Amino acid sequence: MPMLRLDRILSVYTAYSRREGSERIKKGRIRVNGSVCLDPSARFEPEGLRLDCDGSERILHENNTFLLNKPAGFVSATEDPKEKTVLDLIRQEDRFPALFPAGRLDKDTTGLLLLTSDGALCHRIISPSARIYKLYRAEVNGPLTEEDALAFAAGLELDGGEICRPAELEILKSGEKSEALVRICEGKYHQIKRMFAARGLMVLQLKREAVGGLTLPPDLKEGDYIRLDEAALRQLFSTK
Numbered sequence: 001m002p003m004l005r006l007d008r009i010l011s012v013y014t015a016y017s018r019r020e021g022s023e024r025i026k027k028g029r030i031r032v033n034g035s036v037c038l039d040p041s042a043r044f045e046p047e048g049l050r051l052d053c054d055g056s057e058r059i060l061h062e063n064n065t066f067l068l069n070k071p072a073g074f075v076s077a078t079e080d081p082k083e084k085t086v087l088d089l090i091r092q093e094d095r096f097p098a099l100f101p102a103g104r105l106d107k108d109t110t111g112l113l114l115l116t117s118d119g120a121l122c123h124r125i126i127s128p129s130a131r132i133y134k135l136y137r138a139e140v141n142g143p144l145t146e147e148d149a150l151a152f153a154a155g156l157e158l159d160g161g162e163i164c165r166p167a168e169l170e171i172l173k174s175g176e177k178s179e180a181l182v183r184i185c186e187g188k189y190h191q192i193k194r195m196f197a198a199r200g201l202m203v204l205q206l207k208r209e210a211v212g213g214l215t216l217p218p219d220l221k222e223g224d225y226i227r228l229d230e231a232a233l234r235q236l237f238s239t240k
């Protein structure tokens, strides 16, 4: 990773603009690896750097990827004029370098959402050609049958004529309200809801439980998140 000027590091890894960062550096409010640095043009490698801004210290990482247990009521966007976004769930000090959701969950969908600052990684996760599987638990408003499972496996036709790739439907409970697990390896707009709609059913609740080889940790409360390390990222791509 290239060495960056300290004022640039502050503009990428904190909420300060380059000018605000530069002013703080000159006032002696920034410590790097434990020592005050008064020179905005001093160069450092950001990865692993211990940066203390106004008494709040953290270790920088070139990129961050977080696994969030998304609650209902938040949109998968970085900003929105009206709605609360998933970024509102991320602590200020974790929002840099700038994060964005790797894929989308609807406002009313809960569960595993990845947020990353790494554009290449995001592309690998959401690109249909990468065939990363997503596992959803759905509750629907009517009985499910083996015929539904066969239709999912054959590749459903959605409203508007789009054809889905073969998907797995595992029926857990069938009745007035049914429960099922669905595995898909693409991410069309409202895909799961539209797949069930193609079978004449409405989704009442939807939760994403896994993406690739990563599953939602059972002890991670809704609204909480964890940072993924290298091993976890390898796990993400380990099972397709």
Ligand code: URA
Pocket (backbone or CB within 6 Å): 104, 105, 106, 107, 109, 189, 190, 191, 192, 193, 194, 206
């Ligand atoms: N499919 C949907 O319909 N909604 C989601 O949030 C995710 C997949």
